[in-house]
Amino acid sequence: MAMFSSRSWREYPQRYRLEASKFKKSGKTYYPPRTIDPSNGDTEWETVRLPEEGKVITYTVIRVAPNMWGDKSPYGLAIVELTDGTRVTVQMTDVDVEQIKIGMEVRLEFRRIQTEGEAGVLSYAHKAVPKWY
Amino acid sequence: MRDVCVVGVGMSQWGEVWRKSFRQLFVDAASAAIKNSGVDHLDGLYVGCMSGGLFVGQEHLGALCADYLGMAGIPAMRVESACASGGMAIRAAMFEVASGASDIVMAAGVEKMTDCSGDDATYALATAADQEYEVFHGATFPGLYAMMAHAHMAKYGTTRDMLSAVSVKNHKNGAMNPVAQYPFEITMEGVANSVMIADPLHILDCSPITDGAAAVIVCTEEKAKALGKPYVKIIGSGVGTDTLQLCQRADMTTIKASTLAAERALKMAGKTIKDVQFAEMHDCFTIAEIVICESIGLYAPGKAGAAILAGETALDGKFPVNSSGGLKSKGHAVGATGVAQIVEIYKQLTGQAEGGRQIPGSPKIGMAQNMGGSGASSVVHILEVA
Numbered sequence: 001m002a003m004f005s006s007r008s009w010r011e012y013p014q015r016y017r018l019e020a021s022k023f024k025k026s027g028k029t030y031y032p033p034r035t036i037d038p039s040n041g042d043t044e045w046e047t048v049r050l051p052e053e054g055k056v057i058t059y060t061v062i063r064v065a066p067n068m069w070g071d072k073s074p075y076g077l078a079i080v081e082l083t084d085g086t087r088v089t090v091q092m093t094d095v096d097v098e099q100i101k102i103g104m105e106v107r108l109e110f111r112r113i114q115t116e117g118e119a120g121v122l123s124y125a126h127k128a129v130p131k132w133y
Numbered sequence: 134m135r136d137v138c139v140v141g142v143g144m145s146q147w148g149e150v151w152r153k154s155f156r157q158l159f160v161d162a163a164s165a166a167i168k169n170s171g172v173d174h175l176d177g178l179y180v181g182c183m184s185g186g187l188f189v190g191q192e193h194l195g196a197l198c199a200d201y202l203g204m205a206g207i208p209a210m211r212v213e214s215a216c217a218s219g220g221m222a223i224r225a226a227m228f229e230v231a232s233g234a235s236d237i238v239m240a241a242g243v244e245k246m247t248d249c250s251g252d253d254a255t256y257a258l259a260t261a262a263d264q265e266y267e268v269f270h271g272a273t274f275p276g277l278y279a280m281m282a283h284a285h286m287a288k289y290g291t292t293r294d295m296l297s298a299v300s301v302k303n304h305k306n307g308a309m310n311p312v313a314q315y316p317f318e319i320t321m322e323g324v325a326n327s328v329m330i331a332d333p334l335h336i337l338d339c340s341p342i343t344d345g346a347a348a349v350i351v352c353t354e355e356k357a358k359a360l361g362k363p364y365v366k367i368i369g370s371g372v373g374t375d376t377l378q379l380c381q382r383a384d385m386t387t388i389k390a391s392t393l394a395a396e397r398a399l400k401m402a403g404k405t406i407k408d409v410q411f412a413e414m415h416d417c418f419t420i421a422e423i424v425i426c427e428s429i430g431l432y433a434p435g436k437a438g439a440a441i442l443a444g445e446t447a448l449d450g451k452f453p454v455n456s457s458g459g460l461k462s463k464g465h466a467v468g469a470t471g472v473a474q475i476v477e478i479y480k481q482l483t484g485q486a487e488g489g490r491q492i493p494g495s496p497k498i499g500m501a502q503n504m505g506g507s508g509a510s511s512v513v514h515i516l517e518v519a
Contacts (some may be wrong), residue, residue, distance in 0.1 A: 060279035061332040087380040
C-alpha cells in the first residue's frame with residue numbers, strides 16, 4: 001500500500017517527542033493527543049510530554065508476524081503504564097523475549113520502528129527497554 | 134415499534150472456498166434464505182462486510198449484492214463495524230422493519246478472505262485496530278487478544294487448560310455442523326502443543342481465515358404468519374462501543390462494549406441474563422469467549438474459565454455456548470459471522486439444528502454476541518420462540 005509522507009509527518013510530534021494533551025478541567029493526559037476530553041467534553045488543553053519510564057502491565061511475544069515484521073520476530077509487544085498513569089502500546093527491545101513479564105520496569109527509547117509502504121518511509125518512535133539494561 | 138421476526142435463514146459453504154467468488158458466496162446464502170422463508174420479494178437489503186476493499190478490491194457492496202441476486206432496483210447498502218459488521222446488519226434490518234418503513238428485509242453478511250495472501254489478510258484484519266498507535270508498533274490481532282489473556286491470567290489465575298477447553302468444546306460442536314470449516318474434534322493436548330502465535334495463544338486458540346456468507350430474512354409477524362414457516366422473534370438489540378485502543382481501557386480483562394450491548398439488548402427485551410438459555414459468542418480467540426461470558430454477566434469476573442472447563446457451557450451443559458462450533462470450528466468469515474450467529478439461534482429455537490447438535494430441552498430464548506476489533510464495538514441480539 002502506498003504510504004504518503006503527510007500521514008507520517010503528521011504524527012511526528014506524538015511519535016518523536018511523546019507529545020500528549022493535558023486537559024484543563026480534569027487534569028487528565030491523553031496519548032495520542034485528543035482535542036475533546038472523553039471524561040467531560042472539555043476542549044481546553046495544553047501539550048505536555050509523557051514521562052519516559054513505566055512498567056509493563058501486560059505483554060505478548062509475537063512469534064508469527066506479518067511480512068514487514070518478519071525479520072524482527074519473535075518480538076515482544078507490551079502495554080506500558082508510564083509514571084503519570086498514561087499507557088502506550090510499544091515493542092520491547094534489548095531484552096530476551098523469554099524474560100519479559102508483567103511488572104517489569106522499563107524506559108522508553110527512540111528507535112527505528114519500520115519501513116512503511118512502497119516508498120520505504122523510515123518510521124521512528126519509541127520502544128521499551130528494561131530499566132536495568 | 135413493531136415486533137420483528139426471523140422467518141428464514143441461509144448459509145453458503147464456509148471454508149477455503151476457491152471455486153466461489155465474493156458475489157457468488159452472497160448469492161448462495163441469500164438464495165437459500167429466500168427459499169427457506171418462501172418470501173417473493175425484498176423491501177430492502179443490508180450487507181455486513183468488513184473489508185471487501187482490502188480482501189477482494191471491491192466496495193459498493195449493497196448494489197453489487199442486489200444486482201447479482203437479480204434484484205437490482207431494491208434499496209441496498211453495506212454495513213461495517215469490523216468483525217461486528219454482520220450483527221450490525223441484523224440490527225439495521227430489524228429497525229427498518231420495526232419502524233414500519235419496510236415489511237420484509239434481508240440482513241446478510243459476506244467475506245471472501247482467501248483471494249489474497251495470508252499477509253494481506255492479516256493486514257486487512259489489523260485495520261480494525263488503531264493503525265497509527267497499535268498496528269504501527271507491530272500489534273496483530275492475536276497479539277492484542279494475547280495481551281488480554283496475559284492480563285486475565287495475572288488477575289484471575291486463568292489457566293492454559295481453561296483456554297484449551299473453549300477450543301475443544303467448540304470443535305466438538307462444530308464437528309456436527311455441516312457447513313463448518315473445520316468439522317472435527319481436537320484434544321486439550323492438541324491445543325497446548327500447537328504452534329505458538331502470540332504468547333500465550335497457540336494456533337488452536339485462534340479462529341481461522343474463512344470465505345463464507347450468511348443471510349436471514351426479517352419481517353413483521355403478520356408476514357411471518359402468512360408465510361406459514363417456522364419463525365422466531367428478535368426481542369432485543371443492543372450496541373456498545375469503547376476506545377479503539379486496547380491500552381486505553383481502564384480494565385483490559387473485560388469487554389465493556391459487550392457489557393453495554395448486552396445490558397441494552399436485555400433491557401429492550403424486558404429480560405435478564407438468567408432468562409437466556411444459550412448463546413452464540415464471538416470466540417475469535419479462546420480468551421475472548423471466557424471474557425465475554427463474564428462481560429455479559431453470565432459469570433462473575435474470573436469465574437468463566439473454570440465453569441467452561443467443568444463443562445457448564447457444553448451442548449448438554451446448563452448454558453450451551455457456541456452450539457454451531459463458534460468462530461473457531463465453524464470459521465470466521467468476519468463480516469458474515471454476526472449473521473451466521475443468528476442463523477444458529479434460529480435453528481436452535483425452531484428445532485432445526487442438524488447433525489446432532491440440537492440443544493436438549495427445546496430452549497426458548499437465545500443470545501447472539503458479536504464484536505469488532507479488540508472489542509471497540511459490540512452488538513447483542515436476543516431471540517425468542519414465537
